[in-house]
Amino acid sequence: MTKVAVNLWPRWLRALLVGAATAAIIGGSWLTYRHFAKPIYLTVAAGSADGEALALTSAISARLAASKSHIRLRVNDSSTSAKAAELLAAGKADLAIVRGDTGGLADARSVMLLTHGVVLIMAPATVSADSLGDLRDTTIGVIGGAINRQMVDALKQVYQFDRAKVRFQDVAIADGAAALSSGQVHVLLAVVPLTEKYLTKMRQLFQNAAAKAAVPKLIEIEAAGAIPNVAPYYESYDIPKGTLRGAPPVPSDDLTSLRVSLFLVANKSVDADTITDLAQALVDVRRDLLSQYPILAQAGAPSTDPDALIPIHPGAATYYGGNQQSFLDKYDDKLYYGSLLLGSLISIIIAAWRFAGSDAEAQSMLEPLYELRHEIKNAKTEPELDETEKKIDDILKAELTKNARGDGADGSEMGAVSLAAQRLHHLMSHRRARLRKS
Template structure:
């Protein structure tokens, strides 16, 4: 019960105090809801020489925002895979789109395998060499330059290019066709996904300015298995017959080459639940964007093996392994403590209500009548008893008036009548005691 000092507060003051406290509780609950419900933004670094990586990730980011996904992306143009890896390692990005042969991925954990880049070594059809080991005294133009330098370094660990007088020269994408037609290079090396969009760009190296050019020829990397053994971010891959052209087919049969994977990776420090939520959203978005970006047809779950090139992020593994917790499993503790908190808040509100209405006088006079019982027992004279009796009459008169006005309940009136009879009985006993004491004293 409120203290007597609080009971003396004006009613408006008590209501104001309760109102302020209630507003504070509601505001705190709303702010907590806003904090936990607001979207989580992750910075993703993406870049490629042709701009396709940035375009794809930007489209995914826009789709996540349009679908009100809880985890969303903030895209940063890194220009190259190597720069994206640097941003991830330095903590300036939470996610990055990288090629498997990019360095600096010690802290990277795979979230999604986006596609594979296949190593294509192309030359005019007049070239006599059918395999990379047969090339002699030739210059191979490396399309993209530094981006594909890891591929050249891996090939050099297996092939004796110095003995065969095979050289490598960086060539810009826009200069590939001119370098071939001028004889500056005798072959081109490019690493591209096997999609129609990229294969069309490859064909343009042999058809400058829209003219009908010489048919291309694909050079086989016959020792692809050995290269993959010394450079484990590559794997041997057979290019299907007719990939570059259907009739007549180029290549004329399945052709051995190499391929490297492109990943969406996250820093290992990113929260696992956040990555689980993001992975699920990415799988949903992939279906929505498949018609616009056919390359997403190659997207898949990364390897979950312990010795994988890039270990999988625990949050992504949770989704791919189907170990996502249900809502109740995930939030059972929060729901339990939330129910306790709700019960406590209800108790506080009830106490505040009593506090706001305290001191306003009791609707029933039972309590004052009970208190008069002790006064009767302690009365020292009949004058005190008469004064108490007048107070009882006043209370009964007030209650009768309330009952006549329809405010009092029948049960309360009955209780008041019983209490009044009890008090009159006590008064008679006390008068008898006082008169006996008076005669004894006389």
């Protein structure tokens, strides 16, 4: 397509083409922005016997949505930690809240350490034993049942409960007080975070028992140091003095027990950059929700040791290690190529503006007139000259029509067109005379 042919197009057609091209560029840019700016949704499986894990996860999800975070959570109620681990392993969840002693975590990578569950073995003050090894002919009620089976199995491997006639029986938390009152169990075992909310629940189990004035005592796990040798997901822990009650203090001194960690984990296949952004968002949310959920005071970075119980996710390691890339480092290549693309688009827009504009219209009148000079010189017959003369008349008529609309050439440009037309008519008369003579 020659420049002359393009300039003969109607102005409205050129404007329409430029508008369509501009709309396509703007639409493509908007779709690209939406693609990179839209939130990333991760499914998190959470569940616990008391429902606290689900409530906490839902609060975090709501806060991320309210703050317009780039990372959003879809919460899946899994009822238990074991079920959450199953959903993660099956690829039905990207994240899960699990206890460290939950099985099936081969593909799990830690993102955040949420809290620790501490083993509390509580008994009425009338029980004479002060340590787990001193218990005889006793039934221990295990609150939580299946979730604490790993804990019970670890204790059985270290203590000779068969000789001491110590038995274990699963007890629902709602039935704990009744089981104590009826004598079905003599001691209660629970694994809970050491927060006031959970400690209050433990005290109420004894306040609702038959002996209303009974003050519970804590039984020491004196062999806690040997438990990690048979079950590495547990660690020895000293319960601080006065944890259960302040005056008189219960326990009366630091008491040896066990604890297990509670993690937010991700499937190892989840993108590292996504987990880096998630870890940063969780730290921000933790500050906002701390007053509402005091348990978040215990949240922090998981272990980065290569031999950690649950290896840390590479994306989380990047954030906690302070190796998070800046915006320029992360998008350096994209910004470079984007600037080249932007420059190209600007050049295209300028060319399109010139294509659709009227600044070339005067030139578009002179050029076709100049091209007709060759047709006149090469004409072999008078009908060819007549056809050329018609073209000249059509060009002049089109320019007069534009002037009538107010968008034609100015006076000086029209003068140049008039001189060009006179020159062509002179050449045409000369050529016609020669044809008639020959």
